[in-house]
Each structure stands twice: as structure tokens, then as C-alpha cells.
């Protein structure tokens with residue numbers, strides 16, 4: 178891990194892509210995420226000595242899990258002294274690979290598939306201070322290969338303990354209704370953020386998702402693609 | 415964009431936002447409906463419309479005769495009658511035969527239905543005061559033309575008969591009117607004459623006004639009165655004078671004194687002869703009671719008695735009495751004055767009577783004059799009306815003569831039965847446009863319907879309330895290069911699909927006009 182150079186992030190490109198990179202400038206998105214950020218920072222890990230686990234999930238694909246997970250991670254890095262580990266736990270889509278330039282990098286799926294590989298060792302630091310990444314991995318899991326829950330939780334435990342107290346682990350997951358990983362990961366989370374897309378997420382799907390997550394602690398919700406108020410951006414009330 | 419949105423009512427804005435999600439289904443619906451509709455329009459069977467236009471010379475035929483006598487013959491009414499008679503069962507049967515439509519229907523029921531259909535489909539319309547059109551549509555232009563042509567024949571035939579009947583009607587009507595007015599005129603004449611005879615005294619003075627007549631009568635009466643007075647004065651003076659003059663004069667000389675006129679001094683025999691001549695002259699002019707006649711006769715008698723008693727005169731030759739000539743003359747004048755007075759009195763009383771009568775009549779004269787004016791006016795009105803009717807009858811006779819001589823055209827076929835090359839139905843451009851509108855409406859309906867049945871979650875507050883969950887952030891769509899580009903691409907595609915629909919519409923129209931004209 179120390180041998181590998183920090184991953185260079187093209188912040189300007191990210192900003193152009195609509196991400197809320199930490200900056201002096203006012204960011205509507207960063208502003209919208211502020212309450213969530215505060216909650217995330219205040220989240221205490223269930224077991225002391227490890228980083229808090231924040232699972233970002235949703236009912237269906239394309240509702241903005243990856244987008245919001247990355248944004249949350251980026252904007253957290255703007256907070257003083259924040260240490261953030263962003264884990265791409267969606268082996269099907271690997272949504273973070275494209276914006277962060279992680280394509281072809283070894284990552285979580287490789288660690289899960291190979292007992293000899295240490296997940297903690299695959300974490301890459303980035304040029305953005307405080308931000309570390311765990312790519313999804315080269316081994317794309319097919320629907321025919323159900324993930325091992327034990328291995329996944331074990332890997333998560335290793336990662337968070339290694340990351341240590343005071344850190345925040347943000348896990349981007351596949352949709353709840355389309356895979357098992359999200360529920361497994363949420364089961365170990367200290368906080369679950371369910372992304373809901375305005376005018377798109379069906380009520381039934383959301384209800385179903387929430388019922389599947391009912392045993393998880395601190396389940397909150399983000400409304401994505403919210404209607405812009407005509408006067409401008411609607412603040413969180 | 416936001417500026418526009420600011421003026422859209424919020425509920426509608428929400429609907430539009432919701433519908434935005436269904437933009438592609440909506441567009442697909444529009445396309446599907448449009449294509450299907452255009453196909454249907456294209457496959458609709460052509461209907462050709464045969465039409466004919468005829469000018470019916472109703473104005474010349476009826477109106478001059480009946481103008482001002484009856485209410486103008488109602489066009490709609492006439493059209494109704496025409497429609498009913500033209501589209502009668504018998505006519506339709508004839509049309510079916512002429513147009514060769516018998517093969518279309520078999521069996522009584524079917525034929526009945528065919529007739530009914532024809533009655534409904536043949537349109538007889540009034541296109542103006544005197545312009546009528548007959549139209550009929552059919553798949554086969556030739557059949558359509560034949561139907562209209564045979565109807566036109568029937569139309570002309572029946573309407574010629576009609577107008578003749580109308581003409582006769584008009585004439586008998588005028589005749590009866592003339593008879594009526596004749597009677598009225600006679601009555602009025604009678605009334606007028608009656609009235610005139612009853613009030614002849616008032617009406618005697620034609621030309622001068624009644625009051626003028628009364629005034630002149632009064633003047634006359636006053637003049638007569640003055641004359642009476644004058645005559646009375648004269649008589650009184652004479653009478654007084656006579657009292658003072660002695661009848662006889664005592665004469666000493668044998669010779670009678672000659673005082674007055676020669677006749678007084680002449681011998682009695684001469685005087686008698688003179689008086690006899692005078693009397694005869696007077697009697698030739700006047701009646702016996704004329705004062706002069708009376709006076710002369712009396713004088714004659716006196717003269718005769720003088721002649722019979724010459725002894726008395728001769729007996730007193732020296733100191734005899736001679737008749738006073740002055741006295742004689744005065745008494746003669748008195749007689750004259752008395753006669754004058756009597757004449758003046760009678761004149762006066764006659765004038766007085768006239769004044770009385772006239773002033774009595776003056777009370778009623780104005781009413782009589784007014785009544786007479788009324789009667790005269792009534793008579794005049796009736797007379798002009800009567801003469802007008804006579805003139806009309808004459809003109810009717812003339813126009814009838816013209817008609818029977820065949821010079822006059824009552825029906826002019828403005829447009830002989832013809833069928834345009836392009837079918838009258840379906841009006842493909844119109845229907846295609848309607849299809850486009852329908853497509854758009856269907857798309858809107860689909861969009862709004864989907865929004866209605868849409869079960870997706872809504873705004874943050876609604877989610878929080880409905881699912882009992884905390885909403886920690888509400889994030890709108892963030893602008894980004896790729897996202898914006900994608901949106902642009904999508905918008906462009908959407909626009910392309912929409913303009914494609916419009917282009918298809920234009921193409922459909924162009925194709926239709928090409929087909930219909932080619």
C-alpha cells in the first residue's frame with residue numbers, strides 16, 4: 178500500500194462532471210449535502226476503534242447511489258481533519274471506476290475471490306487529502322456467482338479496523354432489490370442512506386426496500402433529482 | 415426557461431414535470447396514432463360529389479304580380495316544398511332507374527332502405543334568393559352524375575308545373591281582389607252621393623267659404639233694413655205734407671189755374687185718355703197690385719168721375735172749387751212711397767230669413783265639410799287601389815302571354831350536372847390535419863394518464879410523511895458537462911422525433927395533393 182503512489186484525481190474534471198469537489202467556491206450540491214455530512218461525521222461506529230460505516234443504497238439501479246456516495250465522500254474531504262474511505266461495493270456496475278479512473282484496478286472483488294489477497298492492502302490513497310479509495314476490482318461478479326456474505330463482512334471489518342477510529346467508510350452498493358450485497362453490507366453499517374429518485378422510484382419498491390432494511394440502524398433518505406423550486410434551489414427544510 | 419416556468423401555475427408545472435418522464439411514451443403514442451390515422455385516411459374510399467346549380471326565375475314569375483299584396487313568398491318554405499316533392503318516393507324510384515342503381519338492392523326491404531338512403535344523401539340547398547343546388551355523393555362519379563342529372567330533369571318538370579299553378583293562383587287572386595274593390599268602390603261612391611244630397615244646403619256654396627256667405631247675407635239684410643227705414647221716413651213726410659195741402663182750391667176765375675204738370679191742368683177728357691195710356695203701359699210691365707198701377711188706376715177713376723160731372727165743375731165757373739194739383743201729386747207720391755216701403759220690408763224679411771238659416775247651418779258646416787273630406791279621401795284610396803289592381807291584371811295578362819309564347823326562361827341551368835375530378839370525400843388534407851391534432855391530443859392524454867396512475871415517490875416532505883423516514887438531503891439534478899450533453903442529446907432526439915412527426919405530416923399532405931392532382 179505504501180509502495181503504490183497516491184491515485185491522481187482530476188478534480189477539475191470531476192467538478193465539470195457535476196461533482197461537489199471541496200473548494201472555496203459555493204457549491205449548491207455541497208450545500209444540499211451539508212446536513213447529511215454533519216450526521217455522517219457524528220456517526221459513532223458500533224465497535225469502537227474502527228471507522229464508521231456509511232452504506233449508500235437504493236431500491237433500483239440508476240437512482241444516484243454512486244453519484245451521491247462520491248459526492249458525499251468528496252464533500253466530506255472539505256471538512257477539516259476528515260478521513261474518508263470510499264468503497265465501490267457494486268461489482269456489477271462499478272460506478273466509481275469511470276469518474277475516478279479506476280478501471281482495471283484490483284479491488285474488492287479480487288480480495289473476495291482470492292483468500293490470499295488482503296482487502297486493506299488494495300486501498301489506494303488519492304491526491305485529494307483525506308480521501309482513500311477501494312476500487313470494485315477486476316473480477317466482475319456475474320449473477321451466477323452469489324457473493325459470500327461472510328467474506329464480504331470480514332473484508333469490511335478488516336478495512337474499517339485498518340482505517341481506524343475517526344475515519345468514515347462510505348460504501349457504494351448495488352440496488353437492494355437487484356442483489357444481496359446491499360442488504361448484507363447494510364446489516365453491518367452504522368448508518369444507511371437510501372437514495373430515492375423523485376418521480377421515479379416506485380412507492381412499492383421503496384416500501385419493500387425499507388422493510389428489508391428495517392433492522393438496520395439510522396436509516397435515512399436522500400431525495401435525488403428533487404424538483405428545483407422555481408425561485409432556485411430548494412434548501413433542505 | 416425559469417422565467418417562463420415562473421408563470422406556469424404550480425399544479426400544472428408539477429404535471430408537466432411528471433409528464434416529462436413519459437416524454438418518450440407520449441411521443442411514441444403520437445407517432446403511432448398519427449401513422450395509424452393517416453393510414454386510415456389513405457384507405458378511405460373516395461366519394462365523388464356530383465352537383466348542379468339552377469337559377470329559378472321566381473322573381474319575374476311571381477313577385478311583380480303579388481308584390482305588396484301578399485307577404486313575399488318565403489324562400490325556406492318554397493325550398494321545403496321543393497325538397498319534399500323532389501325527393502318523393504316516386505322521384506327517387508325514377509332516379510334509381512335512370513342512374514342504374516337497381517342492381518344495388520334486392521328485395522323490398524333492401525330497396526326501401528336504398529330509397530331512404532338516397533333521400534338522406536341527396537342534398538337540395540338554396541344558395542341565394544333564386545339559386546338552388548342539388549348534390550349527391552357516390553363512389554362512382556358517373557353514378558353520382560346520373561343521379562343529379564335525373565333529379566335535375568324532375569326538378570325542372572315539377573317546378574314548371576308549379577310556377578304555372580302559381581301564376582294561375584295569382585291571377586285568380588287578383589281577380590277576386592278586383593271584384594272586392596269594385597264593390598267597395600261602389601259602396602263608397604254611394605255613401606258620398608248620399609251624404610252630398612243630405613247636406614246640399616251646406617255644400618251649395620262651392621268655392622266660397624261658408625262664413626263668407628253668411629257675412630254677405632248679413633250685409634244684405636242690413637242694407638234692406640236701411641232701405642225700409644228710408645222708405646218709412648219718406649212715406650211719413652209725404653203723409654204729413656199731404657195733411658197740410660188742401661184737396662181743392664177755391665178758384666174765382668173760370669180758367670183753372672195751372673200749377674203743376676200739364677196733365678193736371680188739361681181737361682178731364684184728355685186726362686182720362688192720358689191716364690188710360692199710362693195704365694196700359696204700366697200694366698204691360700207690372701201686376702195689378704203694383705203700387706204705380708194701383709195709383710194710376712185710382713187716378714183714372716177720379717178723372718173719369720171728373721169727366722162724368724162736368725156740370726159740377728161748370729156750375730161754379732166763377733167761384734168754383736178746383737182740384738188741387740199739388741195734393742194730387744203728393745198723394746200719388748205717397749202711394750208710391752208706401753209701395754216702396756212694402757217692397758223694402760219684404761226684401762228685408764227675406765234677407766233676415768236667409769241670415770237666420772245660414773247662421774243655423776254655420777253650426778253644422780265644419781262637421782259636414784270634414785265628413786265629406788273623409789268620404790272623398792276614402793273614395794280616392796279605393797279608386798287608386800282598384801286602378802292599380804286593374805293594371806296588375808293587365809301586366810299579368812301580358813306576362814302570361816309572354817310565358818305561353820315560350821320566350822320567357824323560368825329555369826336556367828347555371829351549372830349542368832358535373833363531377834369534379836377530385837373526390838369530395840374524404841377531405842384528406844383536413845382529415846390528416848385532424849389526425850395530427852388527434853395524435854397530439856392522444857399523446858397528451860397518455861402523458862397525463864400515466865402521471866395519474868404513476869406510483870412513483872414525490873418530493874422530500876411527501877416521502878418523509880408517507881414512509882416515516884427522515885429525509886436528510888434533497889438534491890436536484892446537478893448540471894454537468896456529460897449530463898448536460900446527454901440532456902442535450904436527448905432533447906435533440908426528442909425535438910427530432912417531434913419535427914419528424916411534423917415532417918411526416920407535411921409529407922402526407924404533399925403526397926395527397928400529388929395523388930389527387932396526378
Ligand SMILES: Nc1ncnc2c1ncn2[C@@H]1O[C@H](COP(=O)(O)OP(=O)(O)O)[C@@H](O)[C@H]1O
Nearest residue numbers: 238239240241242243244272402890891892897
Ligand atoms: N443529482 C444528480 N445530478 C446530476 N446527475 C445525476 C444526479 N444523480 C445521478 N446522476 C447521474 O445519473 C446517472 C445514474 O446515477 P448513478 O449514481 O450511477 O446511479 P446508481 O449508482 O444508483 O445506479 C449517472 O450518470 C449520474 O451521474
Ligand SMILES: [Mg+2]
Nearest residue numbers: 242243270272
Ligand atoms: Mg452505482
